[in-house]
Amino acid sequence: MANSVQEECCTGISNGLRRQARSLWEAAFEFRNNKEIDFSYSKCDPHPFPHPESDRLEHCYKYGKGSGKFYPVLLEQKLGDYVVKAKLGHGNFASVWQCVLDEGKERDLPYESVAVKVCTNSKKDSQDDVTEAKVLMKLGKRSDGNGDFGKKHLQKVDECFRVPGYSGDHFCIVGEAIGPSLDYYLNLVEKQGLGHFDTEVSKKVTFQLLSSATWLHKAGYGHGDIHPHNILMKEMGFKAGTNAKRPICIQNTKPEDVPYMPPYLVSCIDDDLTVRTPLTVENCDARLADFGQTFKKNHPRRLYKMTTPKGNRSPEWVLKHTPITIGIDIWSIACIAYRMTTGKHLMFVEERYKDEEGKYTQKRTKADINNDHMPMMAELLGTPPAWMIRKWDISGLPKMDWKSITPEGALHERIMQDRPANMTNAQAALFEDFMRQALTWDYRYRATAAELIQHDWFKSILSEKDKLHLEKLAKSTSRCSKAFTKITNEVKSWPGRLMSLCIKKKEYESQPDTEVKALGSRLIQGTSSEETNKHFIAKAFQID
């Protein structure tokens, strides 16, 4: 008996060591190559080769023989124990279908409508799909033993299976069919001329996203790909869209691929903006979906496929050799909050070149995009911390005249300019304070999701249940634990920073004098006390 316990212990320790060694090896590999393959071809910018009927259909080149292709799904076809009824959407790595259980099959599913995500047949992507399913199933069973506040806003997954395709199996993930994406509603308000969400709705969706991130981060995972396509708005009795069958556009295909294509493509819910009305405070219920890029909080991020819109990426994501942490989720949520509240992108980076007629052509290079993006951040948020300026220099980004950048940046002016007409000064001040805490340059000082849900900006939308939970949370995130988190974050960042110094030693320009002196800079770097923040913002908005 004692022996078997000892053996179990040894296996546990050796498995743990092996896992650590593997993640270190992966991290070193990523670190050396700083490798990132960009797949974001279709969803977040106009389609490169639009289908004549809809630029929201998947492109024909997603079908065919070979690796990385979609499975040709048809309506009423069987997928495992399910029958396909409608299309819900597609991404870069999967098409998603609303299904019902086949006759005679039984399941005890905790939701009314089923979504089956049929992934591409690529072996490499398949590893991520399996991870996604495993993590979601694990999270579904997990409980924090404290009411699981926020868990409800994560997608639920119950089962997975494989279907054989022409060139390899396609992994399928069965989960809850939720509703249209947040992108659908953003397009809807844009089309209706409103441009932005009602502020209370925007607050509520942001609060729901942050509470789901709080739960997820506490469970030890980061999402890694938060953007409006991956946020789904729960709809009761949800029925997928128009289901129109669009014939394949043969001139866009390679002749050798034609035998492996479906005879038609199916249009999905995101195509039809006439069937829904804008979200209201009563009916908005967000779910965080698509965990294809999820990562363990304590393990370095594997950076090899990225689909998040470039404008929503945080500085440590753009700068080379900088640890990627759960802070990237916070940054993305803040960018989405800005878009919902004002109807404008906080930072919009063109992802493709345009021709003389203004039509999109090929993709811009990563370096080109970063060269636009980082100065945009500096203009908006002011001077970054000294270590980031050093990295800025060795990353080959355009040289900045730091003296011309105000330490606190132009975020205040942007909010004043973009805010909805009915947003009062006091509300705008709270919004700015929220944004500054979430968009802190240095990921170590960026507010956590648990800190942000306690922000006063959300006060007006809190239910009694939310208030009770926040009270508990406030007790657990005492000053002492905040200080402890900051110290551990600091220590964790040393190896990455040391390695980057070893990789390239370069003289860098002297730090701007303004950096540590100015009040705004302290605010941005998150080192100031909350009182100083409030004082600064109140002064800017002339509030007593």
Ligand SMILES: Nc1ncnc2c1ncn2[C@@H]1O[C@H](COP(=O)(O)OP(=O)(O)OP(=O)(O)O)[C@@H](O)[C@H]1O
């Ligand atoms: N459970 C669901 N309920 C309703 N619609 C869904 C569901 N899952 C996915 N969709 C729709 O399908 C689209 C694509 O799904 P998903 O984002 O999971 O695919 P992906 O290939 O992993 O995407 P990405 O390119 O972002 O990695 C979503 O944007 C959404 O509109």
